[in-house]
Amino acid sequence: MQPINERALKLGDDSLILGQRLSEWCGHAPMLEVDLALANIALDLIGQATLFLGRAGDPDALAFRRDVLDFRNCLLVEQPNGDFAQTVARLFLFSNWQELMLRDLCSSDEFGDIARKSVKEVAYHARYASEWVVRLGDGTDESRGRMIAGLDWMWRFTPELFEGDAAPLRGEWDARIDAVLGDAGLDRPKDSRPILGGRKGHHSEHLGHLLTEMQFLQRAYPGATW
């Protein structure tokens, strides 16, 4: 078992970075109703991040004053939003994993309280994203093409989710993903060589830009309170 700090950072950074990504949609979604939905999901995630990071130290210091090498989120969540299908693909693959992971975490001494609150939120995220995978996969030719491309972009980063302790979740996750893809009339993307490294601080090029934006004020005005 990793030290509590390391585990809290993994949990918190996953939620933080995905929350940040989803908040980029605010005001730009395909439909007003979808805009509100994505904001709600982002708010859940930012709340989770605050709680999990709080177990490792001062959440704001951790969110706004660490550099790339110290972030422990998986590569999947930092991937760019792309079009709506790519955003849905990322949320679908991640939330279905996060729900299983949190469910197991509910009985943990260190994080059980946070997990029990968060798992309900994430169950909704997973369902919401799964439904959109079906709508887009089984919608028009264009939406189907975009959904396939979105899943394809994200798929390389899914093996990282099952590193270490999380390996036993693989079977159930596969079953869930396959069921939804079946409903959507989509094939499972082809496995390729896994892209790994996020949990060790070796991220994609995207994270640096995300942090540049997110951390701007705290970096530009060291020592100020907001």
Place this chain on the structure above:
Amino acid sequence: MYTTELEKQRMASAQEDPEKLAEFDARVAADDFIEPKDWMPEAYRKTLIRQISQHAHSEIVGMLPEGNWITRAPSLRRKAVLLAKVQDEGGHGLYLYCAAETLGTSRDEMVEALHSGRAKYSTIFNYPTLTWADIGAIGWLVDGAAIMNQVPLQRTSYGPYARAMVRICKEESFHQRQGFEIMMTLANGTAEQKRMAQDALNRWWWPSLMMFGPPDDNSPNSAQSMRWRIKRETNDEIRQRFVDATVPQAEALGLTVPDADLKWNEAKGGYDFGAIDWEEFYAVVRGEGPVAKERMKARTKAWEDGAWVREAALAHAAKRAQRMAAE
């Protein structure tokens, strides 16, 4: 103001049935509510559609200046608060579009009117958010001004509009306070933060006063709108009330209102303030605001980029219905 009529309208003195008209006028005068299926004069319907949709557009376009800072909010708490706040504005737009739809228009039609430039929205959202302090200034001044205008509209004559306003006012209550809190933190912060706060007040003060619309002597439709209870106070009355309420708040922040002519007038029990640059106001109404093009481009892009999503969801629903029918 969100709901100020920005376009001169020709009040159709169309040939309405005088008996029905008299009955309608009496109901409105008696503070009764008009509901969607009730008879109403065509001019009332048109004016309401324009006013409510303008209000809705203002909420939606208003998401952009503040949305500009969500990804750069300086703490997790500020990020969550700002995201929740901007999301609320989206919700307000949604309630209002739905209220307007009860009058026989569609959301698509209203959106199209916005994107084509036919429909207007509040001038205030055509100004840029340059620093984090602008987020404080918008919450404090812009939401503060909006609340003043919206509270009386909870008793406006058209039922669905009034009900939407009740919900909106309930949600607005935290918006102004979070803005003021940001300003307070900055005003009590480092010299750089204080400078940021003062600069934001300098830039947002006059546009905020313009939000209430043209002066009364140049606001021809006020009287009819007041009779119809779709407007409850004149532009100048409410502007005066805003100045009187806000100047002491600026003083509490230790910030200076950028108006050399601002002076307490004991006799009228309110502040005298300097002349508003109406030329700037009318230019912004015409679509010449500093970031007007950027705002419309962002809205149009979101709408056009989303077209395939909206289409796909309908196509999927149709396929599912077809499969169900076949079973």
Place this chain on the structure above:
Amino acid sequence: MSKALTGKALTSKEWPLWEVFVRAKNGLSHKHAGSVHAADARMALEAARDTYTRRMEGISLWVVPSASIVASDPGEAAALFEPASDKVYRHPTFYVIPDNVKNI
């Protein structure tokens, strides 16, 4: 703006409107809260949740396609509702019972 998006032609491409009813807590009936646009029932339910229950306003939701609502016509209001106005005998206050008679 694409040329397709003009006038009535586009209404068929619009997600249908749904009416939203929220039960604030058990023991109360569902109350009309507003509307949402959604392409299917599940989406309507989620949109209702994301729009009308963000501040713990409810514990149960109904969504109904707006087109399915059958409403009475205000022009008929007199015929529909005024006949009830003279049926005062339906109200308990219509009956005079002496003060000393209890529990009735």
